[in-house]
Amino acid sequence: MTDTAPILFDRRLLAQRQARAHTAGPESFLLDRVAEEMDDRLHAVLRDFQSAADVWTPGAALPPGRFASIQHVDLDAAGNEALGxxxxxxxxxxxxxxxxxxxxxxxxxxxxxxxxxxxxxxLAALTGGDTLMELREAFATAEAEVEGGVSPRVAPTADLRDLGALLQRAGFALPVTDVDRVVVRYDHAFALMQDLRRMGATNVLIERRKTPLRRATLTRMAQIYAERFADPDGRIRATFEIIWLSGWSPHESQQQPLKPGSAKASLEEAVKGLLPK
Structure with missing residues (x-):
């Protein structure tokens, strides 16, 4: 990790929570959906991949047997981000x-x-800034009402243009980014929170609140969630925003942009051809 990168996440805690979720029986519906979409996207690529690596996925993103070798890079329990x-x-x-x-x-x-x-x-999929926007709003409103303040729950997230620029900065060619939104419905906010624990996806911000939430705050949060984000049948909505990234290691066979001045016809000549004679 570079010296200038801020430490936003407690990755040791993240590894612990994911391990605990795996032991207790993980909730994998979102990962299953992403893995299925990833498989579809890879099948659309007209080439064979022999050696593959899966980086930090809390489960498995690639089907076994399709590749000659798959290397799994698991979360480091000490929080190290060196992939090896x-x-x-x-x-x-x-x-x-x-x-x-x-x-x-x-x-x-x-x-x-x-x-x-x-x-x-x-090829990567990561959650974007609109993920769980309903839960965050309900928590922020409840904490402000009951406790007079709001604890950090949202990490800074890059938009699509920024992520494309990061791919280019890292040396990738032909970078592509796009967004998929998944809306899941629950009976109540506490059922959603239970799923998040089983995903190992609860708050791991360094600056997160360290003391337990008050019962009154949790109760008010659930009320606000139901008031603002329930469907006519009473079930609440939870949004997951999935950002997809892809980029290629440069190769001479890839499509290249034209060099300045290499066009065979000038814009001036093209415009002249459209003018009435």
Missing amino acids: LAPGSLDLVVSALALQFANDLPGVLAQIRRALKPDGLL
Whole structure:
């Protein structure tokens, strides 16, 4: 990790919570959806990948048996973000629902870029800034009403343009970003919070609140959630925003932008051809 990267996430705590969720029986509906979409996207790529790595996915993003080798890079219990991937050793690197917890995302992307062979692919999915926007609003309003203040629950997130720029900065060619939104319905806010614990996806911000929430705050949060984000049948909505990133390790076979001045026809000549004679 670079010296200038701020420490936003307690990655040791993240590893502990994901391990606890795995032991207790994880809730995997969101990861399953992302893994299925990832498989579809890879099938749309007209090339074979032999050596692959899965970085930090809390489960498995790649189906077994499709690749000659799959290297799994698990979360480091000490919070270290060094991936330990050999330079130029991989055709494909994937990551599902994990990179949003990187303290040094540019550094992680640079490591992945170095690990890819020429014309190797990175395909990743991470949660975006609109994820759980309903829960965050309900908590913020309840804390302000009951306790007179709001604790940090939202980490800074990059938009699509910023993420595309990060891919280019890391040396990726042909970067692409897009967004998928998943809306899940629950009977009440506490059922949603239970699923988040079973995902190992609760708040791990360094500046998070360290004391337990008051019962009155939790009760008021659930009331606000139901008032603002319930459907006519009484069930509440929870939004998960999934941002997809892809980029290629440069190779001479890839499409290249034209060099300035290399066009065979000038704009001036084209305009002249459209003018009446």
